[in-house]
Amino acid sequence: MRPRTRAELAKALAKRGISDETSAQVLDRYDEVGMIDDAAFARAWVSSRHHGRGLARRALANELRQRGVAGDTVSEALDNLDDDTEAATARALVDRKLRVTRGSPESVYRRLVGMLARKGYPAGLAYRVVKDAMAAQSAEAAEFADGVDPDALADQET
Incomplete structure (x- = not known):
C-alpha cells in the first residue's frame, strides 16, 4: 500500500459514510502527528515516477493534482526536477x-x-x-x- 494524500483519505472516509466533521478531525490529528504530509508525498511521488517511469514535470503535476495535492505543494515538489x-x-x-x-x-x-x-x-x-x-x-x-x-x-x- 502506498502513502495517501489528505484528499485521498478524505474521499475514502466519505465513501465509508464518515461525516465531514469527524473526517476533518481525524485528518487534522493525522496531520498533527505527521501521518499525513502532502509535501513529502509529492516529493516522493515526483522522484519515484520521474526515475521509474520517466515522466516529465507536466505529467507529474497533473498526477499530483488528480490526487488532491495543492498547487503550491506541487510546484515545490517539481522544483527539485530541473x-x-x-x-x-x-x-x-x-x-x-x-x-x-x-x-x-x-x-x-x-x-x-x-x-x-x-x-x-x-x-x-x-x-x-x-x-x-x-x-x-x-x-x-x-x-x-x-x-x-x-x-x-x-x-x-x-
Whole structure:
C-alpha cells in the first residue's frame, strides 16, 4: 500500500459514510502527528515516477493534482526536477526505445516524439532529443534527422 494524500483519505472516509466533521478531525490529528504530509508525498511521488517511469514535470503535476495535492505543494515538489535532469531522462528514454524500434525513419521519429509527448515532455525538447538520437544511430536516420527542424515543428505545435 502506498502513502495517501489528505484528499485521498478524505474521499475514502466519505465513501465509508464518515461525516465531514469527524473526517476533518481525524485528518487534522493525522496531520498533527505527521501521518499525513502532502509535501513529502509529492516529493516522493515526483522522484519515484520521474526515475521509474520517466515522466516529465507536466505529467507529474497533473498526477499530483488528480490526487488532491495543492498547487503550491506541487510546484515545490517539481522544483527539485530541473531542465537538465528532464532532458537527460528524455534522452535515456529515447535511446532505450530507439534500440528496439523498427520502421522507416519517419515512423520511428513520429513514434518516439509521441512517446515523449505522452510522458509530458514539451514538444521542442521531444523533437530535439529524438533528432539528436536518430542522427547518432545510423546513416539513414542521420540523413532524415538532418532534414528535421525541431524549432519549426515545436512552433507548429503551439
